[in-house]
Amino acid sequence: MRPLTDDETKVLFEKLAKYIARNIIHLIDRPDEPYCFRLQKDRVYYVSESNMRRATAIGRKNLVSLGICFGKFTKTGKFRLHITALQYLAQYAKYKVWIKPNGEMPFLYGNHVVKAHIGRVTEDIPEHQGVVIYNMADVPLGFGVSARSTVDMRKVDPTGIAVFHQADNGEYLREEDALF
Incomplete structure (x- = not known):
């Protein structure tokens, strides 16, 4: 898993802003612990930083997923939200x-x-x-x-x-x- 590039982050946040507007800040700065977005192949995962650090012990080839899949990037560079993100979209809609x-x-x-x-x-x-x-x-x-x-x-x-x-x-x- 790797961090998102600036362009990928911009595309992701623009898509999320259509649904939750300024509440995106609540996804990142949570009171319990900080969360982040990570990219594995073409999929974007929402994961706690503590779990992300633990996952570094697992090889990239062996890591299937980590956290909640928010969606994926298409071949044209656009972002498509998956239904797995509904829990967070509904909470901050x-x-x-x-x-x-x-x-x-x-x-x-x-x-x-x-x-x-x-x-x-x-x-x-x-x-x-x-x-x-x-x-x-x-x-x-x-x-x-x-x-x-x-x-x-x-x-x-x-x-x-x-x-x-x-x-x-x-x-x-x-x-x-x-x-x-």
Whole structure:
């Protein structure tokens, strides 16, 4: 595992800022112990510094993963968040969308969220901003990108797309091989 370069860190933080805005600081400067981001092959892991130091005793070829996989860098240099980062995105999310029970299964099968499935949303969501999707019992189901602002969501017809799907908990089953 190696530290991220300045360019990689910039790309990662820009992606995270779409979902958690200035709360990125809470990921790094935690009260319990400091955490950091490390790169193993093309995957970015979020790991405590104490565990990272312990892992230096393991050879790079033998180390499969360490910490929580936040996502991976594509061949074009872009960063793609994985569903494994949902725990932290949900904890620090700025914009949230709650979906009704009849909309949970379509979302968990990888479909976009339509307006008819929305139970409630946080105010002032801008267009093309990262949102975390919850069910009505406040359980995080996944995340996506808002297709419209909050004001425009109210005007669209019930079958119009409100949130573009990015990742959901169903990926643990659908893409089991690609996540880790």
